[in-house]
Amino acid sequence: MKIVRRGSAAWSGGIKDGKGSVTTESGALNAYPYGFAARFEDKAGTNPEELLAATHAGCFTMALSLILGEAGLTAEEMKTEAKVTLEKVADGFEITAVHLSLTAKVPGADQAKFExxxxxxxxxxxxxxxxxAKITLDATLAA
Structure with a gap:
């Protein structure tokens, strides 16, 4: 089975004065603005790193749901935050790390098995x- 999903970006102008937008196939984002200020100056709009963070958090949480099910467990609730680190390196910028932070309620699980x-x-x-990038994880089983 092969699944192909699409996302797109549009851009006009220079790197600092330009403006862009991102669109997802599902319509969750439709010409949503992004640009230099949203990426590097904490201004309104989105940026590739936060989109990647949301994507990774969603993928990881779904994968864990599958793995829990295979172990005979079902999560009552799982919340994952992903922090994507973008750093200046010698030849530009690089995503150097992703840190996943998970808190979950999983009846019947103990901390060691959960981890x-x-x-x-x-x-x-x-x-x-x-x-x-280096990917790290904190997994906390909530009472």
């Missing part, structure tokens, strides 16, 4: 596999 399953999901999530 083992979360690590498996981190390694196996398709977005984790595509990233060159």
């Amino acid at each position: 083992e399953l979360a690590a498996k999901a981190k390694a196996g999530c398709p977005v984790s596999k595509v990233l060159k």
Whole structure:
């Protein structure tokens, strides 16, 4: 099985004065603005790093749901935050790290088993596999 999804970006102008927009196939984003100020100056709009963070958090959480199910467990609730680090390096900028922070309620799970399953999901999530960056994870089982 092969699934292809599409997203697109449009841009006009220079790097600092230009303006862009991103659109997703689903319509979740439709010509949503992004630009230099949103990426590097904390201004309104989105940026590739926050979109990647949301994508990675979503992928990882779904992968963990599958892995929990295979272990006979079902999450009551899972919340994942991904922090993507963009750093200036010698030849420009690079995404150097992603940190996943997970809190979950999983009846019947103990902390050790939960961490083992979360690590498996981190390694196996398709977005984790595509990233060159170091990916780290904190997994907290909520009471």
